Amino acid sequence: MFGFGKKKAKEPKKQITEEVVITAKRKEELLRTISFKKEEANQAVGEEQAKIYEEIGLAFNELGEEDHAIDSLEKSIQAKKSLGNGYKTLLRLYNKKRAEAAKENDEESLQIYLKKMDQMMQVSKEVTRGVR
Amino acid sequence: MGVVNFIIENILTQASVTIALIAMLGLILQKKSTGQVISGSLKTMLGFMVLSAGSTIIVGSLTYFGQIFTEGFHMQGIIPSIEAINGQAMNELGLGRDIALTFLAIFVFNIIIARFTRWKYIFLTGQAILWMATMTTVFGYFAGLRGIVLILVGGFIGGVFAVAMPAIAQPFVRKITGMDDIALGHFCTIGYVFEAGVAKLVGEKGEKKKSVEDLKLPAQLEFLQDTYLSLMVVMIPLYIITAAFAGKEFASTLSGDTNYLMFAFIQSIQFVVGVYVLLAGVRLLLGEIVPAFRGIAMRLVPNAKPALDCPVLFPYSPNAVIVGFITTTIGSVIAMFVLPVFGLAMILPGMLTAFFAGGTAGIFGNLTGGRRGAIIGGIVHGFFITLLPALLVTTFNSMGFVNATATDVDTVSAALLYAWLIGPLLKAF
Numbered sequence: 001m002f003g004f005g006k007k008k009a010k011e012p013k014k015q016i017t018e019e020v021v022i023t024a025k026r027k028e029e030l031l032r033t034i035s036f037k038k039e040e041a042n043q044a045v046g047e048e049q050a051k052i053y054e055e056i057g058l059a060f061n062e063l064g065e066e067d068h069a070i071d072s073l074e075k076s077i078q079a080k081k082s083l084g085n086g087y088k089t090l091l092r093l094y095n096k097k098r099a100e101a102a103k104e105n106d107e108e109s110l111q112i113y114l115k116k117m118d119q120m121m122q123v124s125k126e127v128t129r130g131v132r
Numbered sequence: 133m134g135v136v137n138f139i140i141e142n143i144l145t146q147a148s149v150t151i152a153l154i155a156m157l158g159l160i161l162q163k164k165s166t167g168q169v170i171s172g173s174l175k176t177m178l179g180f181m182v183l184s185a186g187s188t189i190i191v192g193s194l195t196y197f198g199q200i201f202t203e204g205f206h207m208q209g210i211i212p213s214i215e216a217i218n219g220q221a222m223n224e225l226g227l228g229r230d231i232a233l234t235f236l237a238i239f240v241f242n243i244i245i246a247r248f249t250r251w252k253y254i255f256l257t258g259q260a261i262l263w264m265a266t267m268t269t270v271f272g273y274f275a276g277l278r279g280i281v282l283i284l285v286g287g288f289i290g291g292v293f294a295v296a297m298p299a300i301a302q303p304f305v306r307k308i309t310g311m312d313d314i315a316l317g318h319f320c321t322i323g324y325v326f327e328a329g330v331a332k333l334v335g336e337k338g339e340k341k342k343s344v345e346d347l348k349l350p351a352q353l354e355f356l357q358d359t360y361l362s363l364m365v366v367m368i369p370l371y372i373i374t375a376a377f378a379g380k381e382f383a384s385t386l387s388g389d390t391n392y393l394m395f396a397f398i399q400s401i402q403f404v405v406g407v408y409v410l411l412a413g414v415r416l417l418l419g420e421i422v423p424a425f426r427g428i429a430m431r432l433v434p435n436a437k438p439a440l441d442c443p444v445l446f447p448y449s450p451n452a453v454i455v456g457f458i459t460t461t462i463g464s465v466i467a468m469f470v471l472p473v474f475g476l477a478m479i480l481p482g483m484l485t486a487f488f489a490g491g492t493a494g495i496f497g498n499l500t501g502g503r504r505g506a507i508i509g510g511i512v513h514g515f516f517i518t519l520l521p522a523l524l525v526t527t528f529n530s531m532g533f534v535n536a537t538a539t540d541v542d543t544v545s546a547a548l549l550y551a552w553l554i555g556p557l558l559k560a561f
Contacts, residue, residue, distance in 0.1 A: 083450065084447075088309075088448075095313055095314055096313075102431055102436075103435075105431055107427050110427055110430055111423060111427055114256070114423070115423075121440060121443045124443035124444065125443045125446075127446075128443065128446045128453055129357050129487075130356070130357055
């Protein structure tokens with residue numbers, strides 16, 4: 001009735017997307033983008049810097065380098081709060097880290113990621129309400 | 133024996149002390165250091181006392197507002213504020229200890245249900261659980277439940293809601309976010325699903341369905357930037373207009389030497405001050421308990437889906453939030469005028485509920501019924517979330533609550549469950 005049946009059908013699909021292997025060419029392209037954008041990010045400020053860090057973070061995420069992705073996406077939100085793909089990816093990565101911490105019984109990391117997820121809710125509230 | 137009696141009669145009757153002792157027990161069970169146990173317990177006690185102080189300020193302002201409204205409009209004007217209900221229940225009605233214990237019981241039942249059933253949702257919005265605990269305790273008490281039964285029944289019903297609401301919303305959340313890892317934990321879900329249903333019925337279908345996200349709308353709601361500022365924007369005109377209708381002669385009897393309109397202005401700000409203080413108390417009160425419980429819940433149910441507060445959906449459909457806020461406000465204003473015609477109290481519109489509940493409902497409406505669904509569904513949603521709290525007013529009045537009613541519709545539905553089902557059943561047997 002509530003569509004729980006769909007959940008089971010979804011899970012294998014999710015695993016498939018996680019296991020997607022990017023081609024060598026794409027990988028090279030992403031790495032080039034990252035190194036190029038990193039230099040740009042150092043010179044930019046405010047909204048522009050946030051955008052560049054978001055692109056870097058999304059590229060790292062595609063490469064499967066989650067910790068680097070989180071680092072860049074956090075820098076993006078620090079430079080300028082926004083609710084684009086960077087935000088959504090960061091929340092998803094936090095939640096993944098939270099789930100890993102819960103499985104490993106790592107209370108400290110668990111609390112860190114729960115708190116970070118709370119902060120993401122605050123960011124969403126503030127951006128929607130137009131707080132600068 | 134004298135010592136035991138002293139403890140029972142003088143210490144455990146103080147709700148603030150009992151609540152601090154509960155927090156202390158929780159902290160000791162988590163093997164925290166002595167320093168953390170002491171500071172955590174004291175902060176919890178401070179939180180409760182601050183909350184009570186906020187409630188006293190709110191009650192003072194609401195009592196005044198109730199008098200001028202009745203004089204001015206010859207009917208009861210109710211301010212929807214779950215904070216005011218919580219404060220009065222914990223403080224003036226002396227249900228603080230029961231609400232705190234029910235709050236813990238809801239967490240425990242949530243963990244049990246998530247651990248042993250396939251509905252793996254852990255509700256992470258601590259404040260919403262406190263509002264739910266308030267409503268189940270108040271209405272359980274009204275239905276005649278006392279002591280441990282009051283707490284266990286409230287904990288069970290609250291725990292079921294904490295799992296069922298994210299579960300009901302999840303098929304929609306999955307479509308909105310495109311993933312199944314995160315759930316929605318906000319006790320306005322019945323309203324969201326209601327709007328989704330209405331939008332599906334009346335909205336655009338198939339290829340004709342156009343999303344509000346394709347429209348160009350002002351990106352931000354700047355007048356809502358600050359919670360307290362937006363409360364003031366509503367309360368100041370509400371109080372001043374009401375005082376004007378009550379008339380100088382009557383209103384001056386309440387305002388003493390101060391000009392009656394100036395007095396109304398100051399009282400409207402007092403209401404906001406009360407909410408500010410009360411919520412500061414809630415933050416202190418929950419600051420120690422909630423992180424600990426969330427940690428325990430997540431470790432006991434490692435494959436749980438965290439149910440997060442409603443802003444989790446805002447990034448996926450920002451235009452729908454604005455449309456939802458505006459249409460829900462329109463629906464609430466319509467209900468404000470229509471409900472008294474049917475003998476119900478006049479429920480004044482609440483800007484914050486319209487924003488958070490209305491905005492999120494807008495996302496649901498847009499999903500199932502496109503632009504037309506979001507607009508018509510939003511207006512009906514506004515009416516719906518004003519109608520339900522209006523049904524509680526008589527009970528609140530008879531229990532001695534001053535001029536306020538609850539807001540979040542899931543907590544209102546839990547209350548109606550007590551009023552319409554559990555209460556009559558208890559009386560029958």
